[in-house]
Amino acid sequence: MKLERLLGITTMLMTKGRVTATTLADRFEVSVRTIYRDLDLINQSGIPIVSFPGTDGGYEIMDGFYLSKQHFSLEDMRTVYHLLQSLDASPFQAISERLASLQPLLLTSSDNHSVIFSLSSSEEERTYIQKWTEAIHQMKQVSFTYTSGTGEVTTRTVEPRNLHFDYGTWYAEAFCLTRQADRLFRLSRMESLLLLLTSFTPKRKKSDPHSIAPIPLHLRFSRDVKQRVLEQFPEQTETFNDHIYVYTEYYHPTYALSIVLSYGSNVEVISHYHCEKKFFKKSRK
Structure with missing residues (x-):
């Protein structure tokens, strides 16, 4: 993982003094170009890295600097x-x-x-986290069976981007080869996840109306469900008169719909530009 590598590089520079980019590349099994980018990131974080040319050259933390x-x-x-x-x-x-x-x-x-x-997490989820991070590091495709919020089961082959941990739930971000777009998958809805041998070159993120960009949602709840709302939407609530107002964001319309419907008649959708009618139509059934 990149974070582990950055920490490892910083540790080596702190303990060994001057180190060449080639030595670092061999140690962390990445290209010299990747090491240059990592050193630049460490520099930007506030740890001054100095380069020295010549046969005895290399990189080291600026003399006199220490992590206090x-x-x-x-x-x-x-x-x-x-x-x-x-x-x-x-x-x-x-x-x-x-x-x-x-x-x-x-x-x-x-x-x-x-x-x-x-x-x-569960043992299966921990295994999936491990495989997903390996796939990101090795730039390998992943396949799995996925069950959507509506119960639709599909088989997906994807190019992993990263992992999100949001409100107690793991989400895996990837470029989906089936949909030819970026998607966010809930780890707990995956089955039979396999790390494939097929390599890939990370794609530039596209502007996609169905991608993982967060979409704002404005909700109004009755006081009868106040405690649950405060727990589910911490720091996103305002109380006015007899109602609780929530301003939040979500990544998948179906998942957001399932949350809203779980509150029954105790919630009302105030504004939503994409699927407000859908919310009202389903909530009235």
């Missing part, structure tokens, strides 16, 4: 460490282990941290 608590306190690192552990998937475990090797104190007082995360 102004950048990452022990408590900051501990919070990130426990968050990565709670994700309970191999790629994130590798990063948490690397953090622990950087700061051994992360392993102490593990039963005493003030924030406890619980983001664990």
Whole structure:
């Protein structure tokens, strides 16, 4: 994963001093061009990288610069460490282990941290996360059987882009070869996910009216469902008179529709430019 590689490069520069781009490329099994881009990203993040030409040349962190608590306190690192552990998937475990090797104190007082995360997934979902991240890293196509929110079952072959964790649910973003467009798939609705041998070159994202671009939605709820609304839409609510107003975004009309219909007569769609009529029509049945 890119995050793990960036952390690894930073660690090598901190511990080994001057390192050549070729050495870094061999260590992380990527091209020298990729290493140049990574070093540029590290530079942009505020860690000054200096290049030296010649036979003894290479890259190193600027003399006199060090990562102090102004950048990452022990408590900051501990919070990130426990968050990565709670994700309970191999790629994130590798990063948490690397953090622990950087700061051994992360392993102490593990039963005493003030924030406890619980983001664990099912065994099947963890396997899918692992395969999906491998596919992204290796630029390999993936196939799976997918069940939509309406119950439609299709077989998809896709080119993975990334993973989203949103409101407690994992979503996989990819370019779908079946639909010839970017799509967002809910991991829990996937079955028989396979990492294929077919390689691909990442496509530039297109402007697609049916793509994963978020679409705004304005809802009005009755006070009878106040607690549920506050839990499902944190920091997206306003209370006025006897109603609760929610301004949110969604990625898939069918999924948004299922959420709205689950509130029955306690919700009203105030505005939605794409499928407002569809919401009203179905909610009246």
